[in-house]
Every structure is written in C-alpha cells, then in structure tokens.
Amino acid sequence: MTTEEILNFVHDLIYQQFSGEGTGHDYFHIERVVKTAVRIAKEEKADFFLVELAAWLHDVGDHKLNGGIDKSEEQITAILKQVNTPSETIAKVIDIVSQVSFSKGKVAESLEAKIVQDADRLDAIGAIGIARAFAFGGSKLREIHNPEKPAETSVKHFYDKLLKLKDKMNTNTGRAIAEQRHQYLENFLQRFYKEWNGED
Numbered sequence: 441m442t443t444e445e446i447l448n449f450v451h452d453l454i455y456q457q458f459s460g461e462g463t464g465h466d467y468f469h470i471e472r473v474v475k476t477a478v479r480i481a482k483e484e485k486a487d488f489f490l491v492e493l494a495a496w497l498h499d500v501g502d503h504k505l506n507g508g509i510d511k512s513e514e515q516i517t518a519i520l521k522q523v524n525t526p527s528e529t530i531a532k533v534i535d536i537v538s539q540v541s542f543s544k545g546k547v548a549e550s551l552e553a554k555i556v557q558d559a560d561r562l563d564a565i566g567a568i569g570i571a572r573a574f575a576f577g578g579s580k581l582r583e584i585h586n587p588e589k590p591a592e593t594s595v596k597h598f599y600d601k602l603l604k605l606k607d608k609m610n611t612n613t614g615r616a617i618a619e620q621r622h623q624y625l626e627n628f629l630q631r632f633y634k635e636w637n638g639e640d
C-alpha cells in the first residue's frame with residue numbers, strides 16, 4: 441500500500457463512521473483538524489504523512505464516544521491493518537493519538553503529536569469553537585448561560601477551557617493562528633454580555 445492509498449482508505453472510513461455526529465466530533469471537525477495539522481506540519485517541517493494519518497484517526501475509539509472506555513489503540517490498529525499498514529507506522533500513530541487529547545490531560549512530546557494537538561485545540565476556539573461549545577453543551581442539556589448558577593453552563597466552559605488554550609499551544613505556527621481565534625472569543629463574550637444586559 442502506498443501512503444496515498446492508506447490515507448484514502450482511512451478518509452473513506454472516517455467519513456462513514458463520523459458523518460452526522462451531533463456533539464462536535466463529527467466528520468467535518470476531523471477534516472478541519474487534518475487541514476490545519478497539515479498546514480502546521482508544512483511550516484514546522486514535520487513528517488506530514490504521519491501527522492495527516494494521526495489527525496484523521498485522532499478521535500477514533502475516544503472514551504467520550506465509547507461509553508467512557510478508551511478503545512483507540514484497538515480500533516486504530518484494526519483500521520490500519522485492513523490496509524496492510526506497516527506495524528511501526530501503526531505504533532507511531534497510536535503513540536501520537538494517545539498524546540493528543542485535552543481531556544485526558546496528556547502532554548504532547550513528539551513534534552507530530554504537538555501539531556495534531558494544536559490543530560485539535562484550534563478547532564475549539566474562534567468562530568467554530570464557539571459553535572462547538574454550544575452544540576456540545578446543548579447535547580448535554582446544559583444552559584447557555586446562567587449568572588445565578590454558572591457551574592455547568594456552556595459560557596462557563598469558555599473560562600474553564602477555551603480562553604486558556606492560546607497559552608497552551610505547542611508550535612509557533614499554532615500560536616500565531618490561536619492569537620486571532622482567541623481575540624474572536626474575547627469579542628464574542630463582550631457582545632454576549634452587552635446583549636444579555638439589554639444593551640445594543
């Protein structure tokens with residue numbers, strides 16, 4: 441199998457498996473992460489075959505989508521074996537994916553993991569990040585905002601996570617992209633509170 445054949449196979453499988461998912465981990469989230477990750481990989485001179493492959497697979501077997509149990513290693517291996525991917529490539533992809541997840545609190549060590557993590561985090565900020573936060577919150581039946589009981593609202597998530605991501609970027613390219621997207625979050629919140637208070 442050529443690298444192109446592996447990527448095509450994985451793309452088609454991810455398209456089938458993740459299309460129409462409603463909590464913000466849908467196919468198009470993954471497609472955006474791939475685009476951004478490849479862009480960063482080119483700037484940072486990383487192995488972009490590995491970066492692209494890991495980006496396509498970064499949400500496979502995730503505990504959030506599998507009833508709390510992490511099945512990424514098992515599911516990624518099963519997928520990549522179907523296209524006769526060399527076992528050292530499979531091991532590298534699993535290693536990258538295991539370092540990526542924010543919610544697992546992992547620190548990315550390899551350059552490829554740093555890049556996929558940056559791309560995944562960039563999709564949680566900016567205009568898209570805002571849309572995803574409210575989609576995710578809604579899927580958990582959370583309120584948009586509640587100044588009396590802010591504990592579990594989607595707006596609270598901005599303070600818990602989204603506004604902190606800019607300072608957690610791993611690569612210079614990621615940091616530069618995060619700057620604008622972060623500013624957009626700040627502007628959004630400013631307007632949100634204005635409108636909340638009945639101002640223009």
Ligand code: ADP
Pocket residue numbers: 463464504541542543544560563564569572573574576577593594597601602
């Ligand atoms: P990852 O898949 O990188 O581990 P998460 O599952 O934590 O990340 O986040 C996926 C998306 O859901 C992100 O856009 C994130 O902002 C959003 N999200 C996660 N937790 C919450 C929450 N409590 N409220 C609103 N949005 C959330």
Ligand code: NI
Pocket residue numbers: 469473498499560
């Ligand atoms: Ni993701």
